[in-house]
Amino acid sequence: MPAPLTDAQLNAISDALRAGEKIQAIKLHREATGLGLKEAKDEIEAIEAGLREKFPDQFPAANRAAGKGCLGAVVFLLATGVGAALWWSTRA
DSSP: OOOOOOHHHHHHHHHHHHTTOHHHHHHHHHHHHOOOHHHHHHHHHHHHHHHHHHOGGGSOOHHHHHTHHHHHHHHHHHHHHHHHHHHHHHOO
16 A cells, blocks of 8 residues: 655645646656556546546536637637528528
């Protein structure tokens, strides 16, 4: 069983997670504990889940970040379709 993380190591991992650097957090965890990649990834995901629960304002919502480009695409397609329909109706 790996040694528990020190406060300094846990703070560095938490800072990396808050900055959106999950890979860096996994690297730090592996260096500190000697765990394998999968085990360290699982530990980091558990740490991240706990941080998100305690400090939700420090982590952007994943679904909000993923959907930002969709509205622009929908508006563009609607405007293009309306413009094409108006152009087609005035051709006659």
